[in-house]
Every structure is written in C-alpha cells, then in structure tokens.
Amino acid sequence: MSTLTAEQLGGRAAIPPGPGRAQLVDPRRVRLLSFLFMGLAHVTVLKDRVRGIAFMLVELVFLVTLPTTLGMVGGLITLGEPQPHLPIRERPNSLFMMIDGVMILAVFAIFAAFYVVSVKSAAKLADEINTRGFPDAHQKRFSAVADRAFPVIGLAPTFVMIAFFVVVPLLFSALVAFTNYAAPGNIPPANTIDWVGLDNFRRLFGGNQLWGSAVARVFTWTIVWAFLATGTTYIGGMLMAVVLKNSRLRITPLFRAIFILPYAIPGVVSLLVWRNMLNGAFGTVNRTLAALGITDAAIPWLTDPNLARFTMVMINLWVGFPYFMLLITGTMTSIPAETIEAAKVDGATDWQIFRRIQMPQIVFQTMPLVIMSFAHNINNFGAVFFLTGGGPNVGDSVTTSAGATDIMVSWIFNLTVNLQQYHMASVLAIMIFLIIAPFAIYNFRRTKSYREGEI
Amino acid sequence: MATTSVTRSAQREIDVRRSVRNQRINSAAIVFVLVLVSIIVLWPIVHMVAAAFTPGQSIAQMPVVPFTAGLTTEHFTHLFNNTNYLLWFRNTFIIATSTALATLVLASLGAYVFSRFTFTFKKSFMMSLLILNVFPSFVGMVAIFVILLRIGGLDTLWGLVLVYLAGNLPFTTWMVKSYMDNVPRELDEAARIDGASSFRIWARIIVPVCKPILVFLGITSFVTPWMDFIFPRMVLRSPENQTIALGLFSFVTDRNNFFTTFAAGALIVAIPFIIFFVLTQKMLVSSLAGAAVKG
Structure with a gap:
C-alpha cells in the first residue's frame, strides 16, 4: 500500500545533519525490530504510536486468522472430496473453496506488501529522526496524523475494488482452465470440481477433432475480423472526412450531423434494428430488394456462413465509420493551412496534397488509436452478439456452441452462459490474454509517464 | 518570343x-x-x-x-402501461448515476494521491493500472459472479454498480492522474502552506481544477451502463431488476418479435443520446483529436 509520508514541503533542511551529531536511534536496531514484528520499531524506538499500533493490529489480525486462512488455501488445493451421501446444501462447494482460496492468496500478498511498507517506513522514520530530531508535539496532533494517513485512505477503496473485482477474477479464470468445472458432471454445489492439469489445453489444441477445429476457426476469424473491421472503418472514416472537408456545399454541416448518427445511437439499438431488417424471410432489406425488382430470392444475409461474415463487417462499417471520421476531421484541422497553401502555390493537385501532405500526417497521428481500435475489435462482443448471435451454425456448433461468426469473446459468453463449459471458456480467456498482451505493452510504452521515466 | x-x-x-x-x-x-x-x-x-x-x-x-x-x-402507451419500461428506466438511471458518482469520487481521490504523493509500491501500482486497462473485464465473468454470490450482491443494483466501478477505475484514475500532472503544483502547495489538510485541498482545489476531465469521464461512465448487456444479463435475474438494454433485447428475441414496441422503447433512449452527440460534436472532435495527439 503506502507509507504515510505526506509530501514534504520546504524547510526540510532546517537542521543540517552535522557530522559529529549523535544518532538518536540506531538504524540497525530499528531494522531488526521492524523485521521481528510489524510496527514494533514504531511503537518502541521511533515513538510513533498511532502508526505502530495500526501496523501491529494488522499483523495481529493476520496471525489470529492464520489457521482459518491456511485452511482456505488448503481448500484451494484439494477443492473438496465428493460426498454424495450428504444433502446438497452440506456438500463441500468447490467453487466457493476456490474463490475463497484465491481471495486469501490476494490477502496474503497484500499482507506481504504491508510488511515491506512497514519495514521501509521504519527505516525512513529512523533516518528522519537522526537528521531532524524527534517530531514535536505539533506534528503529533491527531489532525496531523490523520492528514499523513490521507494517501492510504484515499487509495484504499480503489485498491480494494481493483484487487477483488479485477485481479482476483483474472486469477480465478486462469485457474479454472486447469480444472474440470463444467456441466453436466462437475457443477457445484451438487458435485465437486477437480484439478485436471493440462487436459483442457490438450482437448482444445489437437487432442479433440471437433474442439480443435473450432478453436482454429474462431481464432482465425477473430483476427481476420479485427483486421477487416478496423481497416474498413478507418478507410471509410477517412474518405468521409476528406469528402466533407472538400465539399463546398452550404449544407455540409447537415451532412456531418447525419453521419454522426450511427455513432450517437447506442450500438445495441442499431445492431438489433439491422438484425431485424436483414432477416432472410421477412426482413425489410429483402422485401425492399424484391419491391425494387432487383431480386426475388430471399438473400440469407445472416444465415449463410460467409455472407453473414461479410454482412457483419459491412454493418460494423456503418456503425464504426463516424468515429474515425470525427477523429480524422480533428487531425486535419491541426495541419497548418500554410503548408497546404504553399503546396497549392507550387501547383500541387488536390490529390497530391492529400496523398503527400494530409494522409501521412493523419496516419501518423491516428496510428495509436487505430491500434487500440484493433484491440477493441478483437473483443467486440456487441458486434457479434446483437447482429448474428454467433450464428449460423456450422458442423461442430452443436458440441462447441461456436457459430460461423463467433469471435473468441462471444464464444466465451456462449460457453459460460449457455453450455456452462467454464473450463473451456477459461482456456479461451487465457488465449485472449496472450493476444491482448502486446497491446497492453504497447499502450504502456506509449504513455507520457513511461517515456518520461516516471514508471 | x-x-x-x-x-x-x-x-x-x-x-x-x-x-x-x-x-x-x-x-x-x-x-x-x-x-x-x-x-x-x-x-x-x-x-x-x-x-x-x-x-x-x-x-x-x-x-x-x-x-x-x-x-x-x-406502442408508446403499451410500453408505459403493459411493460416494465419505466422500472427498467429507473433501474438503469440509478445504476448509471451511482456508477458515475462513485467513479468520479474514487478516481479523483486516487489520482490526487498518485499525482502528489510518494509512497512505496507507487510504480508497481501505476504499472498494474495501465496493464489492467487493456483487459476486458468480462474474461473474469465467472469469478465476478461467484464473488457477488458470496457477498450477496447477486440480483441487486449495487452489485452491478460495484462491477462497473471496478471496471472503470483503472482507466479513469489514470486519465485524471495524467490531467492532474499538468496542473501546477504551486496551486495546492500554497494551500498546504496556509495549513489546509490534504482532504481539504482535494475537495477545494484539485476537484474544481480537474473539472473538465471529470465532466468528460463522468459522462462516459454514465453512458456505458445504459447499453451494456453482458453484466446486467449475468448479475440481474428477477424481472423487477432488469435494465433498459435487457428489456429492449427481450422484445426482439428469436422466439417472439415485438419490433414496433422495441422501436418505440429504443427511440426514447436514443433521442437524448443523439441530441447530446450532435450538439457536442465540436467538443468530441477536439477531445478525440487530443487523445490522438497526446496519448
């Protein structure tokens, strides 16, 4: 967590550390005491009772609950023995054992961090006392102590939320990949879950014909989809931005407002409208085509595997081009007008100006967002679920629940919500981790804090 | 010649x-x-x-x-008289408002601490914020379900708010922190010399100064719950706890198609969204472009 060191302001060097000055506390003794029991050094030598007692309480609570918590970790290892003779309510619930175990491991990690913090804080305090003497009564007032605790209080809620609702779930789902948590045989509380090692991975990557081919198909489509979805919306958005920019019509702002509509309408709404309109039997699209005399055949927009994939990309273009249009319009206005004027004076055509001056600038400036949009499309659950629902079915869909247009995340959703094949879903979640990790690193290295050496 | x-x-x-x-x-x-x-x-x-x-x-x-x-x-009278539309609307509004408020309070507090204080593990904490940012929170879906079951948050609105809040925090905290880094430190240091406590500085100086980014993030965290589907579907079970997105979806399932009712309901939600986006398109352009340039 954090030491209680508030930001120090000027006046630090009030008493310079004279070379012959006697040490008020012995740093080695402080270190020994602080290692021995959390907060011991604070209470005894450093005379910082409030903080010391707080630290000691933390360790005390930890030690008192240790038998229980160790039992929980044990539960994580065994996951409980099946006891079919007991009524369901009294049987060991492997799921709770697992989540409790993971949470306790997180608590252990937090405790270890506390220990490090307390030792470091003791050393720092000893150092301060040796250079500036013991703090006076003014700094020991309750309000001053409370103020120094501000960083801890301010950060604690965020820390707890992230630890238990982001980190623990990620760890848990990684662990589920090594168990047999799945319907019908292993669903708590009626039955227990067991560790199965790498069985699920073997089944998905080559061991089982059906699952293996489904993984390969869904993985390929996820990547192809992300490329197509990002590429089409980017090119479409750039085209519309350039057209709007070059339009000399007086009603151009009206067109711009119209083009923003797909971005403004919530995705669920527009995708569900499209889904209904594209219905093969009675959708508006096919009936319109028939009325116009173009074709009478019911075109299976969402029920033919390849056509459904194509439709998905096209509808995503409809939904997604305004984002890049807005973005690129913004970047184009940031290109200095003089540059373009100069090019015009030199006799450059509109096309040349666009190709040689505007486009390189746009691409350079928007590249980070294109990359993040690619990562977003890999996980674009809505585009699949609301439009096609993952369908149409292909050969292995009955067993694996992966349809022709399913991408990894929508497949995970099907596996957990419909089929309760949690173990397989977790293997896929790990795969998504691996795909997304480069983007995480990229995003990380791009930040100002990283470039300026802050982290 | x-x-x-x-x-x-x-x-x-x-x-x-x-x-x-x-x-x-x-x-x-x-x-x-x-x-x-x-x-x-x-x-x-x-x-x-x-x-x-x-x-x-x-x-x-x-x-x-x-x-x-x-x-x-x-269809509109049917929507208000014979379906739970108003209830869905109320639920979604409660969820969206509490999520946005809680996110802003926690993110601005956390960002203030990150931007102005030094402490052990600060670097590793900031790094994990950034990295967690990229992973979609629903990969941990099963675990979130079990945790909510464990703390009695299943099928409650506050359970869903907790899930959204945790999902928002890494990103929003980071955004506010980056904004705050550009605010001159002299502002709050002057107040500190005058004897203001950290909490007071946060409430009276930091929050007002960071208003632009807080408004932006408040709007984004308010908007998301209106149309999110995965988590409400997982967390909320009983009919009186549904949200707008769940309700609208239930009108156009494969089994029964009430497209006209769906359209009426969707129109009511979509109109505020559309007005807002069309009115703020200038601001949208500049904030999007700003994000592109600054990173």
Missing part, C-alpha cells in the same frame, strides 16, 4: 478551363457520395422511427416504404 507567349497564355487558358471542369466533376462526385452515404446511414434509422409509429407488431408487418401504413402512438 511573341508566339511562345501566345501559346503560353492559350495553354494557361486551357489549364484554367480544365481545372474548372475538374472542379465541377469533383463537386458532382462529392455531392453524389454525400447523398448516397446519407441514404445508407438514414435508411435503417428512418425505418426504426417509422416502426415506432406504425400499427402492427413484428418486422414482417412493416411496410417497405416507411410511414405508409398508418400512424399510431399505441
């Missing part, structure tokens, strides 16, 4: 004419593209609006040319 100048001026005239003609072709092409794209963009939207006012029930009964099969407001 004379002849070359004559040919030159003739050449120039041809150039001008050609460029005028090119420009006309260009303008015509531009108008064509603009009109075509507008039609494609507007077509489903007009159909949706029309369906909300057309008698009938399913998409099959909707006319090919919108607004040609009579007008009615019965």
Whole structure:
C-alpha cells in the first residue's frame, strides 16, 4: 500500500545533519525490530504510536486468522472430496473453496506488501529522526496524523475494488482452465470440481477433432475480423472526412450531423434494428430488394456462413465509420493551412496534397488509436452478439456452441452462459490474454509517464 | 518570343478551363457520395422511427416504404402501461448515476494521491493500472459472479454498480492522474502552506481544477451502463431488476418479435443520446483529436 509520508514541503533542511551529531536511534536496531514484528520499531524506538499500533493490529489480525486462512488455501488445493451421501446444501462447494482460496492468496500478498511498507517506513522514520530530531508535539496532533494517513485512505477503496473485482477474477479464470468445472458432471454445489492439469489445453489444441477445429476457426476469424473491421472503418472514416472537408456545399454541416448518427445511437439499438431488417424471410432489406425488382430470392444475409461474415463487417462499417471520421476531421484541422497553401502555390493537385501532405500526417497521428481500435475489435462482443448471435451454425456448433461468426469473446459468453463449459471458456480467456498482451505493452510504452521515466 | 507567349497564355487558358471542369466533376462526385452515404446511414434509422409509429407488431408487418401504413402512438402507451419500461428506466438511471458518482469520487481521490504523493509500491501500482486497462473485464465473468454470490450482491443494483466501478477505475484514475500532472503544483502547495489538510485541498482545489476531465469521464461512465448487456444479463435475474438494454433485447428475441414496441422503447433512449452527440460534436472532435495527439 503506502507509507504515510505526506509530501514534504520546504524547510526540510532546517537542521543540517552535522557530522559529529549523535544518532538518536540506531538504524540497525530499528531494522531488526521492524523485521521481528510489524510496527514494533514504531511503537518502541521511533515513538510513533498511532502508526505502530495500526501496523501491529494488522499483523495481529493476520496471525489470529492464520489457521482459518491456511485452511482456505488448503481448500484451494484439494477443492473438496465428493460426498454424495450428504444433502446438497452440506456438500463441500468447490467453487466457493476456490474463490475463497484465491481471495486469501490476494490477502496474503497484500499482507506481504504491508510488511515491506512497514519495514521501509521504519527505516525512513529512523533516518528522519537522526537528521531532524524527534517530531514535536505539533506534528503529533491527531489532525496531523490523520492528514499523513490521507494517501492510504484515499487509495484504499480503489485498491480494494481493483484487487477483488479485477485481479482476483483474472486469477480465478486462469485457474479454472486447469480444472474440470463444467456441466453436466462437475457443477457445484451438487458435485465437486477437480484439478485436471493440462487436459483442457490438450482437448482444445489437437487432442479433440471437433474442439480443435473450432478453436482454429474462431481464432482465425477473430483476427481476420479485427483486421477487416478496423481497416474498413478507418478507410471509410477517412474518405468521409476528406469528402466533407472538400465539399463546398452550404449544407455540409447537415451532412456531418447525419453521419454522426450511427455513432450517437447506442450500438445495441442499431445492431438489433439491422438484425431485424436483414432477416432472410421477412426482413425489410429483402422485401425492399424484391419491391425494387432487383431480386426475388430471399438473400440469407445472416444465415449463410460467409455472407453473414461479410454482412457483419459491412454493418460494423456503418456503425464504426463516424468515429474515425470525427477523429480524422480533428487531425486535419491541426495541419497548418500554410503548408497546404504553399503546396497549392507550387501547383500541387488536390490529390497530391492529400496523398503527400494530409494522409501521412493523419496516419501518423491516428496510428495509436487505430491500434487500440484493433484491440477493441478483437473483443467486440456487441458486434457479434446483437447482429448474428454467433450464428449460423456450422458442423461442430452443436458440441462447441461456436457459430460461423463467433469471435473468441462471444464464444466465451456462449460457453459460460449457455453450455456452462467454464473450463473451456477459461482456456479461451487465457488465449485472449496472450493476444491482448502486446497491446497492453504497447499502450504502456506509449504513455507520457513511461517515456518520461516516471514508471 | 511573341508566339511562345501566345501559346503560353492559350495553354494557361486551357489549364484554367480544365481545372474548372475538374472542379465541377469533383463537386458532382462529392455531392453524389454525400447523398448516397446519407441514404445508407438514414435508411435503417428512418425505418426504426417509422416502426415506432406504425400499427402492427413484428418486422414482417412493416411496410417497405416507411410511414405508409398508418400512424399510431399505441406502442408508446403499451410500453408505459403493459411493460416494465419505466422500472427498467429507473433501474438503469440509478445504476448509471451511482456508477458515475462513485467513479468520479474514487478516481479523483486516487489520482490526487498518485499525482502528489510518494509512497512505496507507487510504480508497481501505476504499472498494474495501465496493464489492467487493456483487459476486458468480462474474461473474469465467472469469478465476478461467484464473488457477488458470496457477498450477496447477486440480483441487486449495487452489485452491478460495484462491477462497473471496478471496471472503470483503472482507466479513469489514470486519465485524471495524467490531467492532474499538468496542473501546477504551486496551486495546492500554497494551500498546504496556509495549513489546509490534504482532504481539504482535494475537495477545494484539485476537484474544481480537474473539472473538465471529470465532466468528460463522468459522462462516459454514465453512458456505458445504459447499453451494456453482458453484466446486467449475468448479475440481474428477477424481472423487477432488469435494465433498459435487457428489456429492449427481450422484445426482439428469436422466439417472439415485438419490433414496433422495441422501436418505440429504443427511440426514447436514443433521442437524448443523439441530441447530446450532435450538439457536442465540436467538443468530441477536439477531445478525440487530443487523445490522438497526446496519448
């Protein structure tokens, strides 16, 4: 967590550390005491009772609950023995054992961090006392102590939320990949879950014909989809931005407002409208085509595997081009007008100006967002679920629940919500981790804090 | 000499004419593209609006040319009298407001601590914020379900708020922190010398100064719950706890198609969104471009 060191302001060097000055506390003794029991050094030598007692309480609570918590970790290892003779309510619930175990491991990690913090804080305090003497009564007032605790209080809620609702779930789902948590045989509380090692991975990557081919198909489509979805919306958005920019019509702002509509309408709404309109039997699209005399055949927009994939990309273009249009319009206005004027004076055509001056600038400036949009499309659950629902079915869909247009995340959703094949879903979640990790690193290295050496 | 100048001026005239003609072709092409794209963009939207006012029930009964099969407001009265629409609206509003408020308070507190204090593990904590940012929170879906089951948060609105809040925090905290780093430290240091406590500085100086980014993030965290589907579907079970997105989806499942009711309900939610986006498009452009440039 954090030491209680508030930001120090000027006046630090009030008493310079004279070379012959006697040490008020012995740093080695402080270190020994602080290692021995959390907060011991604070209470005894450093005379910082409030903080010391707080630290000691933390360790005390930890030690008192240790038998229980160790039992929980044990539960994580065994996951409980099946006891079919007991009524369901009294049987060991492997799921709770697992989540409790993971949470306790997180608590252990937090405790270890506390220990490090307390030792470091003791050393720092000893150092301060040796250079500036013991703090006076003014700094020991309750309000001053409370103020120094501000960083801890301010950060604690965020820390707890992230630890238990982001980190623990990620760890848990990684662990589920090594168990047999799945319907019908292993669903708590009626039955227990067991560790199965790498069985699920073997089944998905080559061991089982059906699952293996489904993984390969869904993985390929996820990547192809992300490329197509990002590429089409980017090119479409750039085209519309350039057209709007070059339009000399007086009603151009009206067109711009119209083009923003797909971005403004919530995705669920527009995708569900499209889904209904594209219905093969009675959708508006096919009936319109028939009325116009173009074709009478019911075109299976969402029920033919390849056509459904194509439709998905096209509808995503409809939904997604305004984002890049807005973005690129913004970047184009940031290109200095003089540059373009100069090019015009030199006799450059509109096309040349666009190709040689505007486009390189746009691409350079928007590249980070294109990359993040690619990562977003890999996980674009809505585009699949609301439009096609993952369908149409292909050969292995009955067993694996992966349809022709399913991408990894929508497949995970099907596996957990419909089929309760949690173990397989977790293997896929790990795969998504691996795909997304480069983007995480990229995003990380791009930040100002990283470039300026802050982290 | 004379002849070359004559040919030159003739050449120039041809150039001008050609460029005028090119420009006309260009303008015509531009108008064509603009009109075509507008039609494609507007077509489903007009159909949706029309369906909300057309008698009938399913998409099959909707006319090919919108607004040609009579007008009615019965879908709206049906929506308010015979479905839980108002309840869904209220639930979603509660969820969205609490999520946005809680996110802003926690993110601005956390960002203040990150930006102005030094402490052990600060670097590792900041790094994990950044990395967690990228992973979609629903990969941990099963675990979140079990944790909520464990703390009694299943099928409650606050359980869903907790899930959204945790999902928002890494990103929003980081955004506010980056904004705060650019706020001169002298502002809060002056207050500190005057004897203000950290909490007071946060409430009286930091939050007002960071208002632009807080408003932006407040809006984004308010908007997301309106149309999110995965988590409400997982967390909320009972009919009285549904949200707008779940309710709308239930109108157009494969089994029963109440497209007109769906369209009426969707229209009510979509209109505020549309007005907001069209009005703020200038701001949107600059904030999007800002994100692109600054990173």
